[in-house]
Amino acid sequence: MTRYRLVIEYDGAGFAGWQRQDNGPSVQATLEEAVRRFCGEAATLHAAGRTDAGVHALGQVAHLDLTKETDVDTLRDAVNFHAKPAPVAVLSAERVGDDFHARFSATRRRYLYRIVNRRAPLVLDRGRAWFVPVPLDAAAMDAGARQLIGRHDFTSFRASDCQAKSAIKTLDVLTVERDGTEIRVAAEARSFLYNQVRIMVGTLRLVGEGKWRPDDMARALAARDRGAAGPTAPPYGLYFLGADY
C-alpha cells in the first residue's frame, strides 16, 4: 500500500458537500469513482475538511491508499480526466508516509469567507460570495471578531445538530478586512465546530450593520447558547483554503 496526499479545488455549487451521501453527488464519491476508473481500486478518500453543500475549496487536502505504485503526476492527471465534467480538480498529488492522515494529522485549517458589500447585485461573483447590500463597517466587524479569538466554549457558534462531544475550541485567527466593495473574513483553527465559521460570519454581519456593538460578540460567546448568536451565513461565500500539518 502507498499513501498519496491530494490537494483539491472544487466549486461547492456542484456538490451536496464533501462527504459521500444519498441526497446528491459528493466530492468524495466523485473522486473515488475517478480513482476506480483510473486503476480499478476502491480507495477511500479522507479529507481535512468535510465541507457542507455549497462550500467551495481552493486547497482541500485528502489522502488515499493504493495497492499499486503510480506516478504522482499520472495520478493527478488521470483522476482529473475521469472526474470530468464535475467541477472538481486535483491540483497536486504526492507520496506521503503511512503516518500521514489528512483529517487527524492536520494542525490547522484555514478558511476564507467572502462578502461583497455594494448596492448592485452580484454578476461575476454570483454564487461565489455573500451579497450584502446594506453598508457594513468592516473595522467594527474586525473589533468584534477579536472577541472570539482564543480557547473558548463555542456552543453559541455551532449548529444545533453539531455532534462534536466538546464545544471547546481554540480559534487562532479571525480577522475582517475590506478591499473596495469586498469584505474578507479569515478564520484559522486546529478544528472548527459544525457551521462555526458561517455562524461567526452571520453574527459579525450584525456588528457590521451596527445592530450589535463589537463587544456583543463576547456576550454571545459567554451565553453558550446558539440562540444568543446571529444567523448562519450562506455556504457559497465560504472557501476551504488549506490545511497545515
Add this chain to the structure above:
Amino acid sequence: MTRYRLVIEYDGAGFAGWQRQDNGPSVQATLEEAVRRFCGEAATLHAAGRTDAGVHALGQVAHLDLTKETDVDTLRDAVNFHAKPAPVAVLSAERVGDDFHARFSATRRRYLYRIVNRRAPLVLDRGRAWFVPVPLDAAAMDAGARQLIGRHDFTSFRASDCQAKSAIKTLDVLTVERDGTEIRVAAEARSFLYNQVRIMVGTLRLVGEGKWRPDDMARALAARDRGAAGPTAPPYGLYFLGADY
C-alpha cells in the same frame, strides 16, 4: 434632456457581446429594455468598449440621455431590478454634462487578460480565464510585450474583418505578470483595433511556450500581416476594466 454615465459589470458568457444584434441577447439591448421598463423612455446606450461575445466587463462605461430627471441611485437600482436575471449590473450612475460621450471622450481604455497556467483543469475560474496547461515563461512574455508598446501600425494584430480605417494605434501599456499559477496581461491604450488584445495575448503565448523569442513580436509587428502573428486568444479570459476621460 439629462445625460447619465453608468459603470457596468457583466459576465460575457451571458451575452452575444455589448452591441445590439440579431444573433442573441446583447448587454446594450438588455440595459436599454431595463431603462424602458423603468421610465418608459427608449434611450440609446453608448459604451466606451463595444466588447465581443464572451468578453467580461468589470467597469464598462456607458452614457444615455433621459427626458425626465431621475435620482441617480434610483436609476441604478431600477435598471438592476428590471435587468434581472441577466448577468449584468449597473455599479454606479451619475449625472454628466452634454459634452461627455462614453465612446468618443475616452482617453484610455484598460483591459485585463487572465491566463491560468497549471496542469489541473479550471474549476472556480472556468469560463473566467484561459486554461493553458503547458508551462509558460511570463518573464519572456513580458519582454515580448514590450516590443509592441508605442505608436505602430498594428495590422498584424487586428482581425482580418476589422473595419477601422487606420491600423495605427498607440499602445501605452502591455505587461505580463505571474502570480502563482495565474498570468495577467494588462493592456491600455486610447483605443484598440478589433480583437487586438486577444491577438496580442494569443501571440504572447507562443513566446511563453518558447516557440517564439521575445523579439519575434517586433518581427510580427513589422510584417503588417495578420498571418505573421499568432492565434486569437479566447474571449472568456478578457475583462474590460475601465475607461479614463
